[in-house]
Amino acid sequence: MVESLTTGDLRAVGARLPREDAAEKAIGAAQYLDDIQLPGMLHTAFALSPLAHARIVAVDAEAARSHPGVHGVLTGEDLPRLGGGAIKDMPFLARGKVRYMGEPVAAVAAETPAIAEAAALLVDVEYEELPAVLTIEDALAAGAPLVHDDIGAYELSHPVEHSGNVLSRQEIVEGDVDAAWADCDVIVENEFATGAQYHHALEPTGAVASFDPGGKATVWSTTQSVFRVQAEVAQLLDMPMSKIRAVSPRIGGTFGGKGGAHLQPVAVALARRTGRPVKAVLPRSSDFMSMLRRHPAKISIKTGAKADGTLVARQVEVTLEGGAYCNESPAVLGFALLMARGPYRIPNVRVTGRAVYTNKLRAGGFRGFGNPQSTFAGESQIDELAAALDLDPFDIRLKNAIKAGDTWLGGQTVEACGLIDCIAKLRAATEGRSRKPKPVAGKSRGLGIACLAHVCGLLSTAANVRLLEDGSVTLGTGAVDCGQGSDIALAQICAGSLGLDISRVNYVNPDTDASPYNWSTSGSRTTYMAGRAVATASEEVKERIFEHAAEMMECAAEDLEIRPGGRVGIAGIPDREVSFAEVSRRAHWGVGGPIMGQNALMYDGERFDPKRAIVKGFPFANLGTYVFGAQAVEVEVDEATGSIAVVEGWSAHDVGRAINPLGVEGQIQGGFVQGIGYALTEELVWEGGALANPSMMDYKAPSAMDVPPSINPIVVEHPEPSGPFGAKAIGEPGLIGVAPAIANAVADATGTRLREIPMTPERVLRALKSG
Amino acid sequence: MDTLTRANNNSSVVEDRPNIALTVNGATREAPILTDETLLDTLRVRFGLTGAKRGCNQGVCGTCTVMVDGQAVRACLSLSVNCTGLEIVTVEGLAQDGILDPVQRALVESGAIQCGFCTPGLAIAARALLNENPEPTVEEIRVAVSGNICRCSGYVKIVEAIVMATRG
Ligand code: FES
Ligand code: FES
Numbered sequence: 001m002v003e004s005l006t007t008g009d010l011r012a013v014g015a016r017l018p019r020e021d022a023a024e025k026a027i028g029a030a031q032y033l034d035d036i037q038l039p040g041m042l043h044t045a046f047a048l049s050p051l052a053h054a055r056i057v058a059v060d061a062e063a064a065r066s067h068p069g070v071h072g073v074l075t076g077e078d079l080p081r082l083g084g085g086a087i088k089d090m091p092f093l094a095r096g097k098v099r100y101m102g103e104p105v106a107a108v109a110a111e112t113p114a115i116a117e118a119a120a121l122l123v124d125v126e127y128e129e130l131p132a133v134l135t136i137e138d139a140l141a142a143g144a145p146l147v148h149d150d151i152g153a154y155e156l157s158h159p160v161e162h163s164g165n166v167l168s169r170q171e172i173v174e175g176d177v178d179a180a181w182a183d184c185d186v187i188v189e190n191e192f193a194t195g196a197q198y199h200h201a202l203e204p205t206g207a208v209a210s211f212d213p214g215g216k217a218t219v220w221s222t223t224q225s226v227f228r229v230q231a232e233v234a235q236l237l238d239m240p241m242s243k244i245r246a247v248s249p250r251i252g253g254t255f256g257g258k259g260g261a262h263l264q265p266v267a268v269a270l271a272r273r274t275g276r277p278v279k280a281v282l283p284r285s286s287d288f289m290s291m292l293r294r295h296p297a298k299i300s301i302k303t304g305a306k307a308d309g310t311l312v313a314r315q316v317e318v319t320l321e322g323g324a325y326c327n328e329s330p331a332v333l334g335f336a337l338l339m340a341r342g343p344y345r346i347p348n349v350r351v352t353g354r355a356v357y358t359n360k361l362r363a364g365g366f367r368g369f370g371n372p373q374s375t376f377a378g379e380s381q382i383d384e385l386a387a388a389l390d391l392d393p394f395d396i397r398l399k400n401a402i403k404a405g406d407t408w409l410g411g412q413t414v415e416a417c418g419l420i421d422c423i424a425k426l427r428a429a430t431e432g433r434s435r436k437p438k439p440v441a442g443k444s445r446g447l448g449i450a451c452l453a454h455v456c457g458l459l460s461t462a463a464n465v466r467l468l469e470d471g472s473v474t475l476g477t478g479a480v481d482c483g484q485g486s487d488i489a490l491a492q493i494c495a496g497s498l499g500l501d502i503s504r505v506n507y508v509n510p511d512t513d514a515s516p517y518n519w520s521t522s523g524s525r526t527t528y529m530a531g532r533a534v535a536t537a538s539e540e541v542k543e544r545i546f547e548h549a550a551e552m553m554e555c556a557a558e559d560l561e562i563r564p565g566g567r568v569g570i571a572g573i574p575d576r577e578v579s580f581a582e583v584s585r586r587a588h589w590g591v592g593g594p595i596m597g598q599n600a601l602m603y604d605g606e607r608f609d610p611k612r613a614i615v616k617g618f619p620f621a622n623l624g625t626y627v628f629g630a631q632a633v634e635v636e637v638d639e640a641t642g643s644i645a646v647v648e649g650w651s652a653h654d655v656g657r658a659i660n661p662l663g664v665e666g667q668i669q670g671g672f673v674q675g676i677g678y679a680l681t682e683e684l685v686w687e688g689g690a691l692a693n694p695s696m697m698d699y700k701a702p703s704a705m706d707v708p709p710s711i712n713p714i715v716v717e718h719p720e721p722s723g724p725f726g727a728k729a730i731g732e733p734g735l736i737g738v739a740p741a742i743a744n745a746v747a748d749a750t751g752t753r754l755r756e757i758p759m760t761p762e763r764v765l766r767a768l769k770s771g
Numbered sequence: 772m773d774t775l776t777r778a779n780n781n782s783s784v785v786e787d788r789p790n791i792a793l794t795v796n797g798a799t800r801e802a803p804i805l806t807d808e809t810l811l812d813t814l815r816v817r818f819g820l821t822g823a824k825r826g827c828n829q830g831v832c833g834t835c836t837v838m839v840d841g842q843a844v845r846a847c848l849s850l851s852v853n854c855t856g857l858e859i860v861t862v863e864g865l866a867q868d869g870i871l872d873p874v875q876r877a878l879v880e881s882g883a884i885q886c887g888f889c890t891p892g893l894a895i896a897a898r899a900l901l902n903e904n905p906e907p908t909v910e911e912i913r914v915a916v917s918g919n920i921c922r923c924s925g926y927v928k929i930v931e932a933i934v935m936a937t938r939g
Contacts, residue, residue, distance in 0.1 A: 018879050025887030026875040026894060028822020028862035035821035202826045202834055202888040202922050252824070252888030253922050284827040483886025483923050662882035669925030670885065696831035696920070704926040705917040709909060711927050 013496035013725045016662040019481075019488045020507065021250065030250040033206040033222050034281050041208070042071055044263075044270060044280035045116035047106040047123040048290060049098035052134070052359040052689025053145070054127035056096060056105075063122040064108055069115035072274040073123070075106045079269060081236045083261060086158040086619060087167060087326035089148055090362075092236060092265045098127070099147055099324035100360050101689045102289030109270040109278050132359040132689050136298055136321050139165040139356040147324060147357035160330050161617040165357045167322055168330035170617035172337055172410055175348030180313035184304030188384045192301065192377040193756040194739075195683035196321075197294040199366055200701045203252020205291055206281035209267040217268050218245045222252065224259045224480055225520035230512045232261035233268050244268075246512045254482040255674070256365035257292045259328070259522050288694035293684055295320040295332055295355070295363040297373035301340075303381050309389055309396045316340040318353035318374065323362040329355040330619045332363070335455075336370030337618075341409040342378040343419050343453040343628060344400040349409055359689055365522060367674060367732045371454060372739060376757060379450035379740035383747060393744065394427045397451050397630070404718075408626060410608040410615050416728075418654030418718035419628040423451065425714050426630045426652045433634055442639045445647065448745025449632045450737035456528040456729030457624020462516035462600035463533035465494060465541045469588050471566040471580030473500065473541070476508035478515030479530040484731055485663035486526040492659050493531045493724050497538035498545075499562035500580075516598065524729035525624065527659060531724035533599045540597030548583040548592070605722070625720055627728045629653040631672070631737040633708075635745040639768060642761030644746060646676055646707065649738075652714035656728030661715060664730050668713040671734020677702045679739035683758050791855055795820065796864030804851045811835045811846035814861060822862035822891045826920070833919035836892035837861045843899035862891035865898060873936045874898050881932035885923035893919045897933045906937055 024030045047064075061073045076095030084090035094105045106123040110116035131145045138144055144165055148154075151162050161169045181187060207221035217239070223229050226246035234241040246264075263280040271278040282290065300317040318336050322329035333355045340351040368375075386396040402408075404417040426449060433447045463477045475494045481487040491505040508514055518530055542562065549568040550557040553576055561571045569577030587595045607622045608615050632650040637643075651668045658664045681700040685692045693699045719726025739757050747753045752767050788803035795818065802817050811828070814820040814837070826834035828847045835846040838860040865872040871879070874897045884890050893916060900907055900915040907915065912933045913926075921929060 016882070018882055019884065021887070022879040022882075022884040023871065023875075025884050025890050026862075026871060026879050027866050028820075028891045030887055031821075032824070032888065034825060035815075037819070200922050202832060202886065202920065203824070204826070251886060253886040255922070284829060483888075485885065666882050666885055666924055666928060669927045670923045671925070673925035674922070695829060696827045697829065701920055701922060702926075703917045703920060704913045704930065707926055709913070709927070709930065711925055 012492045012502050013659055015492065015660065017488055017492065017502060017660055018662065019485050020491065032203055032250050032252050033208060033220060036208050036220055036249060036279070038208065038210055038277040041277040041279055042109040042111060042274055043113040043116050044267065044278060045108050045113065045120040046104045046286060047120045048286065049094060049101055049103040049105050051098055051127055051129055052101045052132035053130040054098050055130060056094060056098060057126040057128050059106065060124040061106055063124065064119040067115070067119040067122060069111040070108055070119045071276060072109040072270050073106060074266065074269055074273065079236065079265065081238070082154065083232055083236050084325050085327045086156060086160050086330045087151060088155040088157060090325040102286070102361065102691065103324065104290055107266045107270060109274050133165060134358060134360065134686065134689060136319050136356055139358050147359055158330065158619050166354050167326050167357055168333050168355045168617065170334055170337055171352045172615050172618070173350045174409060177313050177315050177348045177350040180348035181304055184312045185307040186385065186388045187302060187304040188381055188388055189302035190381060190384065190755055192299045192380065194297045194373045194376055195758050196296045197366060197678050197682045198288060198684055198699055199255045199257035199292060201253030201255060201257060204282045204284055204287045205258065205262050206279070207263040207267040208277065208279045209264070209271040210277035211271055216243045216245060217271065218247060219264050219268055220247050220249050221264050222254070222258050223248055224254050224482055224522055225518065226480060226510045226512050227478060227517055228260055228520055229264050233265050236261065236265040237269055248480045248510045251480060251482040255367045256369065256522065259365050259520055262291060284696060285694045288699065289361065289691050292327070292364040293361050294366040295322060295329065295370065295373065299373065299377040301377045301381050303385055305385055305389065307389065309391045309399050311344050311346045311400045313348040314341055314346050316351040318351070320353070320355040321358055321363065322355045323358055323360045325362045327362045327364040329363060332365065332370040334619045336374045338409060339371040339453065340374040340378060342382070343402050343451055345402055345406060360686060361691065367671065368736050369523065369732070372678060372736050375450065375452050375736050376739045379737060380743050380755065383744040384753065393449055394423060398423055412606045412608060412622065414626050416656060416718040416720045417626065417628060418716040419451065421716045421718065422628055422630040422652040422654055425716060426632050426650055429650050429712060429714060430632050443636050444639065444749040445634060445636050446745045446747070446749025447632060447634050448741045448743065448748055449630060450740040450744060451630045452733060452737040454524060454627050454729065454733050454736060455624035456524045456627060457603040457605055458523045458525050458529065459519040460600065460602040461518045461529045461533050462598065463530060463537045464516050464596060464598040465537040467541055467545070467580060467584045467595040469581070469584050471584055472504035472506065473498065474506045474508060475534065476515045477530045477534060478510045478518040479526045480510045480521045482521055484667060485660065486521065486530065489527045489659045489663060490530055490534050493534045494538050496725065497535055498542060499564055500566050504566060517600065523624065524731035524733070527727050528723050528729050529603065531727055532722070533601055535724040536599035537597035540599070541595055544595040545580060545583050548586055549578050552578050552586065625722060625728060627654060627733060629733045629737065631741045633738070633741045633745050635742060635749060637746055637749045637764065639750065642764035642768065644680055644742065644759060644764060646742065648708045649711040650714060651711065651734055652716055653730055653733050654716040654718050655730045656720040656723045657717050657726035658715050659725060659727050664715055665713040667730045668734040669711045671732065672711045672738055673702050673707050675735040675738025676707055678735065678757065679742045680758050681760070791852060793851060793854055793859060794857070795859045796861060806852055808851050809847055810837065810849040810851045810854055813851040814846060820861050820863055824888055824891060826888065833892045833896065834889055836895045836919065838895055838899050841899065841902060843896045862894055865894060872898060874901065874933065877932040877936040881928045881935060883924055883928035883932040889919055889921040893921065893929060897936065901937060909934065
């Protein structure tokens with residue numbers, strides 16, 4: 001038992017509240033996926049492909065099937081449907097070919113994890129090895145082996161422009177770039193490369209499935225969306241959605257890696273096959289080898305400016321390595337391109353991009369969604385341009401920063417925009433930090449900054465709010481809180497709308513049987529999108545309450561006001577009021593029926609300009625409203641070892657309105673540290689087709705010793721007209737500008753520019769040596 | 772069915788092993804523990820104490836941290852048979868009579884808990900530190916929790932929380 005939170009007055013919005021489940025988590029009582037135990041539950045192990053690219057000649061699972069303690073074995077033939085993203089190209093157990101080392105080929109359900117693992121080793125697969133495509137260059141080479149022999153045979157859920165190993169090709173053009181170079185006084189042009197980051201959620205990927213006697217499956221899983229799980233399992237296993245209930249337990253982090261189906265279809269199929277509940281939890285090594293990663297990118301970028309720093313033209317060519325299956329690659333590419341101009345007024349822009357298949361681990365959504373790659377290149381280049389023009393990095397950004405009312409690349413109007421405010425506050429906060437190197441015995445220090453933008457919006461969501469008989473409320477959305485704090489933020493929006501203490505709001509755990517609908521906890525959208533639905537549904541409840549109260553007190557509804565603690569009174573007359581409990585009892589037992597509010601919406605912002613045909617192959621009609629930030633780091637570079645230490649960080653973000661400043665700060669700091677890892681240490685490395693570092697020992701996510709003691713959040717609030725209480729987003733932005741800020745700080749400290757991340761000591765030393 | 776019976780045993784036969792006694796959160800519990808069984812398996816699977824988490828099972832992430840005779844140890848690397856006669860404290864044993872340990876309270880109040888998967892291990896690591904060193908410096912705190920990976924928080928609020936816990 002733990003005490004509940006309280007706000008006690010009307011100010012739930014803006015209160016620094018810990019998340020509702022914090023105490024439950026602190027005492028070890030929170031139930032995560034692997035904590036679920038069901039009677040008779042079986043455990044799953046997977047046989048993984050030992051080859052990067054091979055034809056499957058034969059699969060013999062007999063020895064595994066007859067192993068004592070084994071109850072079911074599935075191979076690709078048992079799961080004939082394909083899933084995935086825009087191109088439905090992925091079997092959940094390999095069929096016909098294996099396309100990367102670590103791809104699941106068979107799944108075994110047995111009485112213990114150890115039996116399942118032993119039996120999985122008995123699955124005998126005969127392979128005919130094929131030449132593998134391991135790099136972007138391999139994929140694009142003339143006559144390259146094809147990762148997918150016939151993309152045309154796949155079902156497409158969105159149109160994509162594909163050919164050979166290129167799974168998507170896109171372009172956005174504005175102005176006349178080719179002509180504009182002539183107007184530039186300075187042009188810089190460089191190549192950048194970014195690495196493969198692993199999501200590294202502390203909780204391994206997992207699913208539990210169980211059938212009830214009526215043939216309905218319940219599936220619990222580590223997921224960003226119970227509704228995606230329900231829909232994808234239904235499609236993959238040919239079940240009606242009405243026979244699938246998807247639930248989320250507490251989630252131990254996702255960061256974009258658990259947006260779509262992963263182990264759920266296999267767990268449900270095994271439960272169906274064996275008639276027993278089935279748990280599948282990946283050992284950490286398989287989580288590394290078989291799940292998802294961030295797209296490595298190669299980016300050629302050229303920017304031109306006038307002598308006074310006015311940006312004139314930018315051309316960007318992005319190539320993403322997508323791995324063996326399409327997943328979200330076209331969307332990631334599209335978003336990388338949309339962000340490649342940066343948050344600046346540049347009249348002439350051409351951004352083009354390709355995503356390619358390779359015989360490696362799939363790449364997919366990961367905090368930032370293509371934006372960190374583009375922003376690394378773009379913001380590094382702004383500093384190079386500033387250096388070439390002898391301008392201050394703050395000044396060149398302030399000079400070109402976009403403002404409310406400007407258009408984003410692709411034609412959408414930017415509504416609220418606090419970018420200039422972010423830059424100015426960042427400048428003030430870092431004032432006095434020398435931008436000049438202070439060499440101390442082989443160590444040099446420097447300051448670097450970067451700007452960023454992102455979006456929030458996307459697709460549909462819904463909420464319902466029910467007034468209970470005692471005047472408290474139950475709030476349902478279906479939005480999964482993966483740890484980022486959306487449950488408390490949404491409850492605060494509801495409590496704030498109704499003037500309730502936060503302890504009077506019961507947030508329903510996402511459950512497709514009970515929750516209205518939410519597309520996904522993705523794209524920094526939950527507070528903004530689900531929050532809009534919650535605010536509107538709460539308003540509807542408020543209107544019903546006012547109708548009752550007006551009748552009860554014989555006054556006009558317009559004269560009523562919400563008072564703290566769940567009461568409604570006549571404005572100006574303190575002692576004329578009724579409680580929500582009285583209203584609700586009247587509604588339940590006397591007049592009108594229970595009070596419920598609901599709202600459903602689709603992101604309805606402006607669409608990308610289709611008329612001018614400036615956007616080609618783009619997978620989105622519209623995306624969301626824009627959010628802005630500016631980040632800074634001070635670094636110390638050890639010129640003998642090549643190691644970079646981040647001494648202090650600053651991160652200014654226009655969040656529209658901070659519904660919960662404590663949560664906003666946590667998102668900023670957590671994102672910042674993932675950004676430090678992305679910039680300095682984190683990289684999945686392959687030797688041939690084999691992942692060389694599939695363990696937390698060999699893949700280095702930052703520990704408490706690797707990060708600065710101070711990462712200073714600077715919260716800027718330019719309310720978004722369409723946002724709930726003006727709120728926008730903060731889920732992803734904290735990560736996005738960190739890598740270029742560090743590269744810019746290293747250049748400031750040493751005079752040396754690094755254009756590849758992670759900036760490992762070897763790369764730093766090599767760069768320092770070559771000057 | 773003994774859920775921990777190993778694959779090389781005939782799985783339908785429960786082995787007749789002697790019970791081994793472990794003292795967990797002040798109470799002694801007995802079970803037919805295997806000689807190669809990790810403390811994490813014993814706690815989570817046998818005793819249903821799922822507070823300690825299995826983030827890596829390789830001794831790196833720290834999510835499985837428990838206290839054994841006052842020392843923070845990785846339950847995924849410890850053999851249960853080596854813990855007989857020792858005091859084992861898991862995160863479930865930190866709060867007393869429904870009152871959170873100051874470390875737990877500070878983690879909650881500082882906003883240091885996001886997904887919470889690292890929290891049980893961190894709470895134990897911090898408690899072990901404060902038992903040994905009631906007034907650690909920020910640097911000592913950072914060192915003490917450096918074996919507990921947190922992917923969500925960026926560590927700033929975790930360190931703030933432990934500083935707060937030293938004051939009560
Ligand atoms: S589970 Fe023990 S250290 Fe990771
Ligand atoms: S709160 Fe998620 S890992 Fe620490």
